[in-house]
Amino acid sequence: MADLSTCPPLTRVSVKAAHERIKPYIHRTPITTCETLNQIASTPQCERCTHTGPNIASEPAPHDHNINGNVSSYTAAPNVRLFFKCENQQRIGAFKARGAFHALGRLIEEEGIESVRRKGVCTHSSGNHAQALALAAKTHNVPAHIVMPTISTPSKIAGTKSHGANVIFSGSTSDEREAVIREVIANTGATLVPPYDHPDIILGAGTQALELEQQVDDLLTQQPDLGITGKGKLDAVIAPIGGGGMLSGICTALHGTRIKVFGAEPNVEGANDAEQGLKQGKRFEKVSTLTIADGLRTPVGAIPWSIISDKEKLEGIYSVTEEQIKAALKVLMERAKMFVEPSAAVSLAVVLYNESFRQMVQREAGDKGWNIGIVLSGGNTTMEAIAKLFAAPEKAEERAEAKVGVNGERKAENVAG
Amino acid sequence: MADLSTCPPLTRVSVKAAHERIKPYIHRTPITTCETLNQIASTPQCERCTHTGPNIASEPAPHDHNINGNVSSYTAAPNVRLFFKCENQQRIGAFKARGAFHALGRLIEEEGIESVRRKGVCTHSSGNHAQALALAAKTHNVPAHIVMPTISTPSKIAGTKSHGANVIFSGSTSDEREAVIREVIANTGATLVPPYDHPDIILGAGTQALELEQQVDDLLTQQPDLGITGKGKLDAVIAPIGGGGMLSGICTALHGTRIKVFGAEPNVEGANDAEQGLKQGKRFEKVSTLTIADGLRTPVGAIPWSIISDKEKLEGIYSVTEEQIKAALKVLMERAKMFVEPSAAVSLAVVLYNESFRQMVQREAGDKGWNIGIVLSGGNTTMEAIAKLFAAPEKAEERAEAKVGVNGERKAENVAG
Numbered sequence: 131m132a133d134l135s136t137c138p139p140l141t142r143v144s145v146k147a148a149h150e151r152i153k154p155y156i157h158r159t160p161i162t163t164c165e166t167l168n169q170i171a172s173t174p175q176c177e178r179c180t181h182t183g184p185n186i187a188s189e190p191a192p193h194d195h196n197i198n199g200n201v202s203s204y205t206a207a208p209n210v211r212l213f214f215k216c217e218n219q220q221r222i223g224a225f226k227a228r229g230a231f232h233a234l235g236r237l238i239e240e241e242g243i244e245s246v247r248r249k250g251v252c253t254h255s256s257g258n259h260a261q262a263l264a265l266a267a268k269t270h271n272v273p274a275h276i277v278m279p280t281i282s283t284p285s286k287i288a289g290t291k292s293h294g295a296n297v298i299f300s301g302s303t304s305d306e307r308e309a310v311i312r313e314v315i316a317n318t319g320a321t322l323v324p325p326y327d328h329p330d331i332i333l334g335a336g337t338q339a340l341e342l343e344q345q346v347d348d349l350l351t352q353q354p355d356l357g358i359t360g361k362g363k364l365d366a367v368i369a370p371i372g373g374g375g376m377l378s379g380i381c382t383a384l385h386g387t388r389i390k391v392f393g394a395e396p397n398v399e400g401a402n403d404a405e406q407g408l409k410q411g412k413r414f415e416k417v418s419t420l421t422i423a424d425g426l427r428t429p430v431g432a433i434p435w436s437i438i439s440d441k442e443k444l445e446g447i448y449s450v451t452e453e454q455i456k457a458a459l460k461v462l463m464e465r466a467k468m469f470v471e472p473s474a475a476v477s478l479a480v481v482l483y484n485e486s487f488r489q490m491v492q493r494e495a496g497d498k499g500w501n502i503g504i505v506l507s508g509g510n511t512t513m514e515a516i517a518k519l520f521a522a523p524e525k526a527e528e529r530a531e532a533k534v535g536v537n538g539e540r541k542a543e544n545v546a547g
Numbered sequence: 548m549a550d551l552s553t554c555p556p557l558t559r560v561s562v563k564a565a566h567e568r569i570k571p572y573i574h575r576t577p578i579t580t581c582e583t584l585n586q587i588a589s590t591p592q593c594e595r596c597t598h599t600g601p602n603i604a605s606e607p608a609p610h611d612h613n614i615n616g617n618v619s620s621y622t623a624a625p626n627v628r629l630f631f632k633c634e635n636q637q638r639i640g641a642f643k644a645r646g647a648f649h650a651l652g653r654l655i656e657e658e659g660i661e662s663v664r665r666k667g668v669c670t671h672s673s674g675n676h677a678q679a680l681a682l683a684a685k686t687h688n689v690p691a692h693i694v695m696p697t698i699s700t701p702s703k704i705a706g707t708k709s710h711g712a713n714v715i716f717s718g719s720t721s722d723e724r725e726a727v728i729r730e731v732i733a734n735t736g737a738t739l740v741p742p743y744d745h746p747d748i749i750l751g752a753g754t755q756a757l758e759l760e761q762q763v764d765d766l767l768t769q770q771p772d773l774g775i776t777g778k779g780k781l782d783a784v785i786a787p788i789g790g791g792g793m794l795s796g797i798c799t800a801l802h803g804t805r806i807k808v809f810g811a812e813p814n815v816e817g818a819n820d821a822e823q824g825l826k827q828g829k830r831f832e833k834v835s836t837l838t839i840a841d842g843l844r845t846p847v848g849a850i851p852w853s854i855i856s857d858k859e860k861l862e863g864i865y866s867v868t869e870e871q872i873k874a875a876l877k878v879l880m881e882r883a884k885m886f887v888e889p890s891a892a893v894s895l896a897v898v899l900y901n902e903s904f905r906q907m908v909q910r911e912a913g914d915k916g917w918n919i920g921i922v923l924s925g926g927n928t929t930m931e932a933i934a935k936l937f938a939a940p941e942k943a944e945e946r947a948e949a950k951v952g953v954n955g956e957r958k959a960e961n962v963a964g
Binding site for chain 1: 577632
């Protein structure tokens, strides 16, 4: 990996330079809008759940309607227009391609292609970063060694192998993974390309924000009649946070503009380490959760933390329950026809169901409302995984048993995205 | 419905006029491409199944590999670039909005808005046409009465009601439906807008072909470097056929151009009535199938038949099994990230798995290959329906039992899309 001391500063200018570097290798993914989701998002939760109102979302609103007996606490009606950045249609099916192509490009620039090809690159990842680095390495004809936990989704292992990477298996704890990656480095001399905790990854990931900003401007300028009631430009962006590479990249890209940046996080089993960390003023170094948002099971990295904990760069982080993520996933697929992985639904879940977030938007945006960019971070899930998530209710108990069962998965510590 | 004697002729010029009429009310849906699907489609079936080759599709190819002991029969390698027309992102989630807006617009032009508002409109449909007519009627402030079978998907009933339509329930056989619709007409004087067997519906449905043709030209002109190895224009379109409104509309729109049109059909339980009808030179008037492609359970209508049975307008119809539809649905979602209903996957299933079609393309297209437009007709399915389709194998027997069980569904005759 490029030496930290030689990395470009974490600024909007550096994100623009990163964008120029990776443009030939990545897709400029489309943005999309959905009238129905705008309508749902702008309607109070009470009015769209089966408890009291006409049921726009065709399902029970995933909030506890009787919390403290106070029904009126779910009445925020922010006026929002949503713009989805479809990184699920990025190469390898997730935004991770941006960071991987940028990091490898910088490494080649610094060390020379001959040296990089001789040494190769390596990483440890159970998911999208593995496939992204494998693709970038193949593109530049560089050997790649990827350490993956044996419990990784078979389709992700197959995807990584299909790009010609050398896949080495490990246990699923951080200690087990790190032991194997040390061995790989000792044997091959390969350079480690970490999944998120590096400036080159952060700058690469931030490039999607530049596209989103421009695409929303273009859309609102060229198609003022597309059924969107408000005008203007992008007001805010909300993106999920796991290791924090993407969110800190977006903060970096948009710092100095008028666009506000928010983070979205699952909160089951302490998965909201970033939200809690900001409250307590310290970074959590370990997280142990098996949230369905499997891309967000990691603690925030040190460099991302230094960015997101800066109040001038990030407005705040909001978290949601597993049921809320599932409900957002359902409407994204059924209504907007976007095929995404659960991690990609977390931002929309905050917009639809986190009442604190909704109240804040209503207060800040007023009648004029906000144009909100929502990052759909990836689409790498399977029909079988969806079938498990949405199986008929009578199967719920079986699944609960399976969840804590085999392989001691629940105890797994997750350190890489 | 506009009187047949006053309908515009079924020509490309009339489709263009229909397009101008409905443009303010419909989305110009995007087209999309997917490198991985191009690669899969251009690879022989034998090389991408788990039986013999590297498994690009990550699953067993859904053909009987040992048929007649003749492995070499699955070796066609047509060179194809696929362009998906995303009518799953059309208003109400399916192409049906086009026909409904066109038919109602023509009716209003002919009878005057006052008369149409006084009498109202009606139809019978279990699916997308119901929602489409409800939306068009709401838009023009016209009362709509929709007869729906009680066994309709709850989300489709809710969708129809959400547009303010008066939903009346009926049994699921054609006799039961027609009895109820006669009663509605007697009571209200409402004008029947049939789902597919009318020139105005056909002309409206055909408009998507004009967009597809233009969008592929634009894409190949403006972005010659998008990873597509061939150049040129659209060579062929393949679209699913149920009642035939869409396919005959596309045939009408493209007649006189160099673009070839093909139909795609499920073949379980005689669902391939159009394919069989063309072979026997006669239209089948009844079909009884519960194919998972629920939008294609209907027999071809008389007017659509008069078009698709014209060899100058339609090249041919190819059919696929339920397993092939499922496999195509899976790759569309997992690889192209398109959320579609099973009916919308039937065209891709033909391209990927119908060996006769693949051999024909290889022969006709040669090394240069073809740019093929694939109509993704709709996206109205639910997570629960997907969960049932892709549930773990050990549940397959239970589902098979359930399928023929309650409500005598299997006996249902399906006459409306």
